[in-house]
Amino acid sequence: MKVFETIADWRKFREALEPGTIGFVPTMGALHAGHASLLKKSASENAWTVASIFVNPTQFNDPKDLENYPRTLEPDLALAESCGVDFVLSPSSREELYPDGYRYRVSENDFSNRLCGAHRPGHFEGMLTVVLKLLNLVAPTRAYFGEKDFQQLALIQGMAKAFFLPIEIIGCPTAREADGLAMSSRNTRLAPGERELAARFPRILSNRELSASQAAEELARSGFEVDYVEDRDGRRFGAVRLGNVRLIDNFGNFGASK
Amino acid sequence: MKVFETIADWRKFREALEPGTIGFVPTMGALHAGHASLLKKSASENAWTVASIFVNPTQFNDPKDLENYPRTLEPDLALAESCGVDFVLSPSSREELYPDGYRYRVSENDFSNRLCGAHRPGHFEGMLTVVLKLLNLVAPTRAYFGEKDFQQLALIQGMAKAFFLPIEIIGCPTAREADGLAMSSRNTRLAPGERELAARFPRILSNRELSASQAAEELARSGFEVDYVEDRDGRRFGAVRLGNVRLIDNFGNFGASK
Secondary structure (H helix, E strand, C coil), X not given: CEEECCHHHHHHHHHHCCCXXXXXXXXXXXXXXXXXXXXXXXXXXXXXXXXXXXXXXXXXXXXXXXHHCCCCHHHHHHXXXXXXXXXXXXXXXXXXXXXXXXXXXXXXXXXXHCCHHHHCCCXXXXXXXXXXXXXXXXCCCEXXXXXXXXXXXXXXXXXXXXXXXXXXXEEECCCECCCCCECCHHHHHCCHHHHHHHCHHHHHHCCCCCCHHHHHHHHHHHCCEEEEEEEECCEEEEEEEECCEEEEEEECCCCCCC | CEEECCHHHHHHHHHHCCCCCEXXXXXXXXXXXXXXXXXXXXXXXXXXXXXXXXXXXXXXXXXXXXXXXXXXXXXXXXXXXXXXXXXXXXXXXXXXXXCCCCCEEEEECCHHXXXXXXXXXXXXXXXXXXXXXXXXXHCCCEEEEEHHHHXXXXXXXXXXXXXXXXXXXXXXXXXXXXXXXXXXXXXXXXXXXXXXXXXXXXXXXXCCCCCHHHHHHHHHHHCCEEEEEEEECCEEEEEEEEXXXXXXXXXXXXXXXX
8 A cells, every 4th residue: 555645746646557447535534434334345346446534624614623633644544454445645734735725616505505514614615625626636436425424425426517527426325333323533532421422313313203303302302412403305414512522414214304 | 520519428429539638728609810829729739629619607797798798609610620620519508517507616715806806706706617617528638728818817727726637727828909909709899989999908008108007097098997907916907898898908027016
């Protein structure tokens, strides 16, 4: 496995890479079994697999969240290698990906303002911008994203279509802990009591006997601060906070909003 | 020369095109000798030359200007062919290039707000968005733009760098009429008296004896409505209006603003 810390080195290498299908998994590091499932899927479907590890500052609306985001490069590289990753793009500074100082941006003016977008101003603009940069740099055949971030996945699929990117955007099922909590790099920041409570989030959110507003009430009663619970296109989306850790999740096969 | 009216047809064709350098000249049609110089340059430097003809609605801040923009497809195709163009992409509807309904956009938050950007809200956002779509669809080796639209050229070069497009963006000298007026598709909309007066615009704008504000005064005295005259990075930029026709131009080798 080869690791690239500068964009210039990567571009030189990419230009000379022999042709073949390329699978790409962009990450912010702190890799867990959810990432591993994406990486393995990519390795099984493509000649080459590229992972990127970059904690993208422009998609953090909360500076505290950016500061506290877990950074675990050494174990990340070991996990990537064990999953069959060939190349890791791990830019050493913000300037590597933002030579323009974030002057140029990609935005979306509808779905990106709803759900998480309504609670995290600028988040999806930063996410779409960095993903477009990375997709252009890697020029993969396929790119893999988890369904835990379903809104992110839908926006990236929309961007790929709107800008005619010749890349297949593939959504993969949410990986869950034994108690049902969706795997997330932020889970490591939950205190033990919070971690136990967190398992009630997917249980309540996926309960089809409850309307969205009933689920929100039940979550609040259980001790979560609720950002939103909302049904949209047959899917229930939710975001809650425990202390300074924000959790999101979603489940399909829901009817229209009640 | 082959003409494509749907994006789907073009993409199928582009995928199967044998490898070789590709030069690309995006236009809004109403082709004149300025376009011809870009097309010929591209044809001389690349295995294939692609031109696009699309009056991009999202970059018109003024609906009247969009409505009145000249559309001359038949002579445009004849001129393109005579310049050595191999393929013309001439989308038959707005929806072809905006399957997303202009939900996804590219913006720039500094230079795009100055000069023409200060007078044409949304113009550069629409321009950058359609240019990114076209660059992705054509995937050229080189793309050619006239220096008459110097701000546009600089913004496209910045976008290509920011998003790591593997495309060389080439600026080409402004083509001028015998009396010095920069060639522009909008010139055909000048009444005869206005057309005669218009030649004073480049003469006054390029006069290095005048400061920017003196040039603006002189233009106003001559009968132009002045949007701006401004020195920036050793270049003098100007935009004026005659009736409902807007003219822009720029000249290098100017000192800093006086």
